[in-house]
Amino acid sequence: MEQRRILVGVTGGIAAYKAPELVRALRRAGHAVRCVMTPEATSFVTPLVLQTLTGAPVTTDVLDPSQEGEIDHIALADWAELLVVAPATANTLARLANGLADEPVSTVALATRAPLLVAPAMNVNMWQHPATQRNVATLKERGVRVVGPDVGELACGWEGEGRMSDPAEIAAVAELALGSRSLQSEVVLVTAGGTREPVDAVRYLGNRSSGKMGFAVAEEAARRGAEVVLVTAPTGLATPAGVRRVDVESATEMRDAVLVEFDKASIVIKSAAVADFRPVAPSARKLKKEDLPEGAGLTLELERNPDILAELCRRKDDRTIVGFAAESHDVVAAAQRKLERKGCDLMVANDISRAGTGFDVDHNTVVFIWPGGEIEELPTLPKAEVAAQLLDRVEKLRGGTK
């Protein structure tokens, strides 16, 4: 199996005595493992045990100059491809849910952009407490994976939910969370966001695209090992781990940036909402009402923007190119016409008239439209899952072309 970099965070509960077993399971699977511990955890398992099993120094204090000199906590957070917190105490879940950074494990959890897997372990009443349940729900909403806790006899003498899952099971879920490296040899160019077409020094014509779909695709492609470049119009979103980001504003800027990256790309996913028209003569100064006759309206003259997707498809060679079609009516037929007109390998259509899916939300309801006329309707899914489904299809297409 391929070696991945896994950081194990150990926090202060009795289940910490199983942390060495988890480390061994991950090492046996061929991974590089490092450990970070809370001060409380060191009362249950010694750093020396984990250091011996990982063959690497263990971080227990981010303020200790000798430890920070070995590998500082930010470098450790950057090093990780996955952070597994096992056991995760009730206190740790609260820290993680609230973004505290007052001990080494929650500090690296805040600093890392790697996915997070937690294995809760605690007394059954602490687990069932509404505060803990709310913290777990918050973490899940954020995409954190939670494994366990299992039901059984607890170290505190109670019976019930609260046992940390078996190390072998945590290791298996860790493999899933790491994802495959199935796009390792690909260079993926993703566009995202809604372009802004300048009207004057302060105003622009824009659209409601949030960029979330494109960012989700970029994140998933990077997780699958691709080299990813994300050309994005303005969004409020953080750059996904391992993705190179190029910021643009207008459609013409996006076209220029995309053409620079296109030569190297083997896969292109065009999820940006590109404005079709731009003002012919944007004003370098702010347009003032006082410059117009009293009560007069304003007419903007617009000209066509280049169709970036159509242009890329004309130079496709053996690249795989996916377009998006945001439609408000007659969705499938309109997207099929768009696919033919532009000449891409797959069109992802979404119905923007549906509430709660499409623009600026976390879910999407899409239909995959294939050149032969075949269509695949997906249920409403989180955008991260739509991205995964889309890249599964792209991988199949690549399998046929390589």
Ligand code: CTP
């Ligand atoms: N697109 C593009 N350049 C444009 C317009 C659109 O590259 N100037 C791309 C989008 O990134 C998307 C696909 O084309 O992948 C479809 O975009 P959409 O706005 O739905 O379609 P349009 O071609 O603009 O057609 P219409 O506005 O008539 O629906």
